[in-house]
Amino acid sequence: MNFTYFQYKQINKNKQGSVLIMPIEFPTSPMQNLRLNIQQLVATYGIDGLQEILGEFGLGVDPTKTPNNIEDISGEAVEEYFLKCPRFISLSPDTRTTYKSELTQFFKFSKPTPTSTATLRQLAEPKNIVEYLNKYEPRSNTRAKKASFLRTFFRTTLKHFFNEKIEEIKPLLELKTDESDIPKALKVDQLREVVHLAAAKGNGFRNFTIIMTFLSSAIRLNELLQLKFGDIDSERQIIQVVAKGRKGAKRPRTINLLGLSILKNYIKFTYQSQIHTFTEEQLDQLHVFSTDGGRSAMSPRSVQYIVKNLINMATSIPKKMKDQYSVHTFRHCYAVYGLESGIDIYTLSKLLGHESIETTTIYLKLFDDQLKRAVENHPFANGLNKGDSNESFA
Template sequence: MNIKLLLEDFCHYAKYMRAVSPNTINRYRQQVSYFVEVSKTSDISAVNKKMVHSFFLHGRVAKNWSTATYRTYYMTLIVFFRWCMEHEYMEENFVESMILPKQEKSLPKALKKQEAFKLLEVVYNYPYTHRYLRSRNHAIFSMFLYAGLRKNELLNLKLADVDIENFTIFVRKGKGNKDRIIPMSHTLAQSLDRYLTERKKQGKTCPEFFTSSNRNQGFTVSGLKRLTTRIRSASGIDFTIHKLRHTFATLMVEGGCDIYSLSKMMGHSDIKTTTIYLSATAEHLRSQVYKHPLNIRTFV
């Protein structure tokens, strides 16, 4: 049976029966297709243990996969082959015999507080051609730094999801298809309110919260990518959208936010994922070490 045809059936099953997110579906398609390309086989019956092991060795040696990338391919193929076994297209899941390397415990990279302030200043003072761009772009970066949204979560926001009056942001079907509510600070509310005023003046009526400047439709992935490149160049600050999310979490911990609350705001399914931010900020650790009882007495 042709692997590409099976892949489409598998993706259809994952989407409608398991309610897997569109991003995960895209990952399934890309990574299984890459396996077909590298292994030079199109028939599922030709897949064997040696072929699967060679594929992962190719990724590690020729493509220099990180542990995270290796684990992602591992999870994709093990789920796909498991589905193939359930439908009797395969007799053995060859990925299960692979050694899964331990996840690297590197600290998340984040901007320092002064860098975050500078970034927002550059976004606001950039020489735009229209006032609408200034208010929209500042609101976008404020969302990342004051609410910690993921890229797709921001682009998928609807107008009805942002309640400035009650200071809340409703994230629909974030990672893992989970909904969550994020409280909004007064500073973020001011930026969003300024943007909505300009949005109304432009006559934008599309349901998306953030819109294109010259069209009545939602802001796009490519548009956000161009904006990020422009601001990165203008500010001289090396950042990614995900780094801004890490910055939100790190600054929240430095400000005294408890891990449970931060976990809910970040949309983490496991609070262990959030605890890494406790080690990511020296300020937080320094504030904790001052609590040592022996610090109350000095010896001369």
């Protein structure tokens, strides 16, 4: 530091009795003024005295106790922090429930012994993470969900306890993508069989209505389950849904007339007793898809099981392809066949409820692949044949 004018003050005497002095700069800026004040405090009270005073105000820093020097944290402490941290609390109720379950499963797998809980360092061991994720198919939805949870969990806890990023283990938690990861849509004949099977089995009207609501509005599973009577606006052809990432806020989604008609008929048939005895306000609060008369919604697992069972029963879907389809497949079908019918990407993005059109463009790749296959079936794909001869004009 360059000084224009110095004043010297005695700080202490060293072992040889020599006076130790330090320069004090006359301030020419706020930062220099701060330095001057600190230098004067050190000159008056010494380093130890200053640290003691700062410590009384909770401002002291003990270098032996900085986050980077903490050796490890118990699993119990990690779990307690994660379930109360702002990141976890900011998640939607359903995501919090899912993450609690994922946390329990991961901790159970990672136990070093049957009676002990893994520490944070043990949980973050690359070997532990790889072995846990390797229990699931590389590109399965289950593995993707678990990797997503672990990214959130480690990004939050390692930052809090050790002030570390997840760079070292991040590659282990990334999803490997290739052409097979493009959203899958059922063919029309496969879709038709699934819908017919839904109507023919037990609770057929309910299951048929669930699938037709997906196909008529492209809403997500969570959005469907939280749908209540009061969310249906027949005149505007709209259903209000609790949109993804909106923390309870509802957004309007358009439903086609066929789907709206099926939905209204299902409500009239299923809730005849309530319609005749409940007030309008009470009816508005009933869940459309419920197993207890509308008081609460069906569980996500119930709908997932219904759809997976229908896919497994469908003979038009090859056995090796069945694992690629899920509840979300109906949303993919809505998008792909919407593009095929001529709906532009901007309109489709709004119908799907996407925040950004970039999210919708992933379906363009799947649609492009369909177009490539379709164009090869065009009569001109093999040239123009003359009569019965093989002569062609390409």
